Each structure stands twice: as C-alpha cells, then as structure tokens.
Amino acid sequence: xxxxxTFNEFxxxxxxxxxxxxxxxxxxxxxxxxxxxxxxxQDEVFTGNRYGWETLKTLIEMIAKKEGVTPENILxxxxxxxxxxxxxxxxxxxxxxxxxxxxxYMSLINVSKSVGGQWKSYKLLKDxxxxxxxxxxxxxVDTKLVYICNPNNPTGSITNAKDLKxxxxxxxxxxxxxxDEAYIDLSDNGLTDSMVDLVAQGKDVMVARTFSKIHGMxxxxxxxxxxxxxxxxxxxxxxxxxxGITGPSIMAATTSLxxxxxxxxxKTKIAxxxxxxxxxxxxxxxxxLPSQTNFIIFEIPTDGKAFLKEMYSKGIGVKxxxxxxxxxxxxxxxxxxxxxxxxxxxxxxI
Ligand code: PLP
Numbered sequence: 001x002x003x004x005x006t007f008n009e010f011x012x013x014x015x016x017x018x019x020x021x022x023x024x025x026x027x028x029x030x031x032x033x034x035x036x037x038x039x040x041x042q043d044e045v046f047t048g049n050r051y052g053w054e055t056l057k058t059l060i061e062m063i064a065k066k067e068g069v070t071p072e073n074i075l076x077x078x079x080x081x082x083x084x085x086x087x088x089x090x091x092x093x094x095x096x097x098x099x100x101x102x103x104x105y106m107s108l109i110n111v112s113k114s115v116g117g118q119w120k121s122y123k124l125l126k127d128x129x130x131x132x133x134x135x136x137x138x139x140x141v142d143t144k145l146v147y148i149c150n151p152n153n154p155t156g157s158i159t160n161a162k163d164l165k166x167x168x169x170x171x172x173x174x175x176x177x178x179x180d181e182a183y184i185d186l187s188d189n190g191l192t193d194s195m196v197d198l199v200a201q202g203k204d205v206m207v208a209r210t211f212s213k214i215h216g217m218x219x220x221x222x223x224x225x226x227x228x229x230x231x232x233x234x235x236x237x238x239x240x241x242x243x244g245i246t247g248p249s250i251m252a253a254t255t256s257l258x259x260x261x262x263x264x265x266x267k268t269k270i271a272x273x274x275x276x277x278x279x280x281x282x283x284x285x286x287x288x289l290p291s292q293t294n295f296i297i298f299e300i301p302t303d304g305k306a307f308l309k310e311m312y313s314k315g316i317g318v319k320x321x322x323x324x325x326x327x328x329x330x331x332x333x334x335x336x337x338x339x340x341x342x343x344x345x346x347x348x349x350i
Contacts, residue, residue, distance in 0.1 A: 006121075007103050010304040010320040013312050021315035022338040027153070027183075027295045030334045031269065032216010033252060034262035040255040041220065041248040052247035059254045063224060066257065067196045072229040075236070078244040080182055080210040080223035084108040087145070087178060087206065087225075090235050092117035096144030101130050103323045105153040105180060117144065123324070128157030128289050132167040139174050146171055149180040150195075151187055154321055154330045156291030161193035168195050172204040176231065179207050185214040186267060187292035199226050206231060213294065214263050215256045220249045270294045273339045277331065280343045284350065294333040299326055300350065307349065314345040 017023060033041070044055075056076060064071045077083045088111035092098065095116040098109055102121035109119050120138055122131045130148060139146065148168070151158045168177045179195045198205040210223035222245055225232070235241065256262070274291060281288050281298050288298035300307050304320030304327045311318055311329075319330040331342060 006323055007106070008322040010308055010322070012317065013309045015312050017317060019315070020317040022334055022341045023317045024332040024334050024338060024342055025317040025319050026218070027213065027293070027332045028218045029213060029216035029266055029270075029294065030338065031262070031266050033220060034216060034256050034259060036259060037215070037217065037252040037256040041252040044248040044251040048247060050247065052245065052250045053242070055247060055250045055254065056242050056245065059250050062254065062257055067226055069196065069200050069226055073199055073226050073232070075225040075227065075232045075241040076245055077223055077225065077241065078221035078249070079212060080180070080208045081107055082244060083208050083223060083225045084180070085111045086235055086239050088112040088117070089115055090238060091144045091176070097142045098145050098147055099135050099138055099143055100147040101149070101152060103154055103321070104147065105149045108147050108178065124152070124155060124157065128155055130159040130164070132159070132163055136167060136171055139171060143175045146175060146177045147180065148177065150192060151183040151293045153183070153293070154295070154297050154319070155289045156293040156295050156297055157289050158187055158192045158292045165193070165195060165198065168198055168205050169203060172198070176204045176206060179205060181207055182210045182213055183293040185263065186270060186294050192292065196226050199228065202228070204228060204231070211253050211256065214266055215253070216262070216266060217249070217252060217256065220252050221245065222249045222253045269335070270333050273333045273336050276336060277333065277339050277343070284346070286350070295330055296333070297321070297328050297330040300329045302350070303327060310349045311345055314348070316342050316345045318342070
C-alpha cells in the first residue's frame, strides 16, 4: 500500500481570503444559506440564553424520519468534521490501521495518524472508482476502520452504489465501515445512493452527512452521523454529542430540511457551472477526473505552489495537490460569473 507521502496539499500563499474575487477553494455553496433558514437563525438568536436540547430533539426526529432510522441512530455535531475527528480519536486511541482510497478526504485519516493509527491507502481505479476489491482484501486484524468518501474528495468521482453497498455489507461483518456522504446530494440522480439503509439493517456502518454543502451552511456548522446506537455510545463516552451546536444553527437546519426549492436550485445551477467549466478544460486540453460534485480536479503542467501564487495574485482562490506523481488544481464550482473569472485567469496562467 501507499503512504501519505504520495499525497500532498500545497499551502496557499498568505493573502486575505476576503479580498479574493472568486473563492473557489473549500467546496462551498455560493447560493447559501437558504433565505428562510437564515431568517430562522436570526430569530433564534433571541433565545440564546437557553441550551438547544429541545429543538435539537425535534431536528433529530426529523432527520431520523428522513433517513429511515430511529433517533437512537443519530448523533448531531457542529459539522461533519467534528464527527470525522471524534471517530478517529475514539477508534484509533490504541493505534491500528485505517483503510481508505488514495487520494481521499484527509480529516479522519490525519487525526487517526496523529493519535497513533496508520494509513493504508489504495489508489482509485482507472475509472476513478474505489478499488473495493483491494480494500476488502486488505482488511486484517490490525484494521480498525475503513473510510469511504462517496462522492470522493478531492477527486469528485463516485463509486458505483450497488458495488459499494455489497462491499459495505461484507466488510462491516469484519470491521466498522465509515461512509462520508458530504457531497451525495450534488450527484446526478440515480448515479449514486446513500449507504444509510445498511444502518437501518443493523450493519456496522457509519454514514456522515453535512449541512455545509447542498444546504449552503458551511459557516453555521451542523452535520450528523447515522450509526448503530452502540457506536454512538462509544463516541458519546468521550464527548457529548450535540453540545457544540448553537441553537440558531439547529433552527436553520430544521428550516432548510423542510424546503426543497433551494436545494433544487443549487443543484441545477452548480451542474450548469460545472458543465461550463468542463467545456473550458476540454478546450484547453487539461485532463480532469469525472466529477459528480461541486468541484472538479484537473491536471496542471506546472508546480502546484507556483500555480497557486499566480492564481491568487489574480484574485482566484483554488487548491492545488500532488498525488499519483502529478500536480492538480481543484476548483470549487461557484456562480457562473465566478467560473468566468476563474477560466479567464486560468487561460492566462496556463
Ligand atoms: N467530508 C468531506 C468529504 C468534505 O469535503 C468536507 C468539507 O469540505 C467535510 C467532510 C467537512 O465538512 P463540514 O465539517 O463542514 O461538515
């Protein structure tokens, strides 16, 4: 297997991010938060003297109903990052291996490594899907957890839901399987599918979701984990689930879950701007991986650090990575106007 040395994220040049003309670096939703959710947030500020346990209970019930599980299967948190980090701390406090794709989202993996875990990574297949066969074969006595990000970050690619479900079903008989579905609502209908029904079937599968992406609430910090009650107990033993979420965020999430219009609008506009960006990359002859998300990763023929410096100097914030011995730029999908600024800048830099 590979080690983390194959995966490198370039640090951006120090600059004031608020001064960027287009902020396309954190896979945020440019349209959020939904207006009604923002209003609910504002209104709730006035009850800020109280803890939000009652409103949280209502939100948990809504989420449980939506996901087809019971409230005992839900753990709320201030963003899914909090869940990724806590799970890593709980599962890797005595070391052990975490199996994931190469490349993948590093939050859980980095915390696992920092508390004594070891990363075993398996390169995505040629079609950018997870190498489920190798990952399954790699599970042994040292494996503490398998981490799957679907759709995957930073590649934007998806793994076939049917194959993934079969994999999760089998693998979870041996070790817990964590599926990070931060971007699932952005993928084309029917192309991918949540693994949450495996939790309802009693499998040792954990599914993380967030309000940061399609709901446009990255700064309001709210997300959740769907898992077996015994797993949530293990996590709650070292950290009290829900304690980090503010009352206004709870009301914003509750309101956003009740509407569909904003989510549909976001998805449609993001898909349009993604299409525009792909067409530009095609024209430039820059190879990119198949994206089903609000970001695209493409190969750059230059050093990542130098590339970032040039893009930032033009007011365009993106990310740059090195993996598979290649340099890459990951651009988040903003509004059409932002994507035009991005393509103009890119045209000058490459
Ligand atoms: N998981 C993935 C795959 C992500 O890309 C991100 C953020 O970009 C997160 C989780 C964390 O998001 P949040 O903590 O805002 O829920």
